[in-house]
Amino acid sequence: MIRAAQGARLERRLVNRLDVPSSVHWHGIRIDNAMDGVAGLTQVPVPPGGSFDYAFDLPDAGTYWYHAHTNSMEQVARGLSGALIVDEPSPPDVDRDEILMLDDWLIDPETGRLADDFANPMMRSHAGRMGNLAGVNGRWDFALEAKQNERLRLRLINAANARIFVLRLEGLAGWTVALDGMPLEAPEPVTAEIVLAPAQRVDLIVDVTAGQGAPAGLLMQAGQDSWEALAELRVTGRAAARANGW
Numbered sequence: 001m002i003r004a005a006q007g008a009r010l011e012r013r014l015v016n017r018l019d020v021p022s023s024v025h026w027h028g029i030r031i032d033n034a035m036d037g038v039a040g041l042t043q044v045p046v047p048p049g050g051s052f053d054y055a056f057d058l059p060d061a062g063t064y065w066y067h068a069h070t071n072s073m074e075q076v077a078r079g080l081s082g083a084l085i086v087d088e089p090s091p092p093d094v095d096r097d098e099i100l101m102l103d104d105w106l107i108d109p110e111t112g113r114l115a116d117d118f119a120n121p122m123m124r125s126h127a128g129r130m131g132n133l134a135g136v137n138g139r140w141d142f143a144l145e146a147k148q149n150e151r152l153r154l155r156l157i158n159a160a161n162a163r164i165f166v167l168r169l170e171g172l173a174g175w176t177v178a179l180d181g182m183p184l185e186a187p188e189p190v191t192a193e194i195v196l197a198p199a200q201r202v203d204l205i206v207d208v209t210a211g212q213g214a215p216a217g218l219l220m221q222a223g224q225d226s227w228e229a230l231a232e233l234r235v236t237g238r239a240a241a242r243a244n245g246w
């Protein structure tokens, strides 16, 4: 995770220790083209052993991410991505600010490892592949501790390259406050499913309504009418109730 204040200048050196070329795209950031990281278009790919210095200003606050942009279909699926959070000067009043990178992985059931076949024509033609295991922040069993009545900001980032996540809140009252790094003019109560396509982000403010031990968190649609836990909130204890909605 890279985190910086709005208006700050970000300077990062990509050192390529892979045995293939790579580059970094800063997704959603207003940026000089030369720093945009799209190999073959805005820069020469960084060869194995080479490096590239990225330097740019961060004009807007919000939830962004960065990822490899050379053979992205394979490199992003192998995990070359991270959250890029630009903090506003006066952030909303919440108990905690949590980043949830949603992803899926295609696991070979024989080996239990990431399936190595990135040459599959169907996946290549779609520039992405559907995984058979979904998770958050690199874990399939992601969970957070929370108290009833706590107010959290959840920054969801879809880092999967093919999966459209359809999400529901459980044991939470939520408001959407930003989409793709852009704050909404007014928060919108979450009353239906949240649909997040690859690379999209949504910032939610959620109040934990579930009592101790009751189910809470994010559910993902797993089939026509089946939902499974994607991120669990383990509710223990209770904070003072907040008087206001968001």
Ligand SMILES: [Cu+2]
Binding pocket: 025, 027, 067, 199
């Ligand atoms: Cu991108």
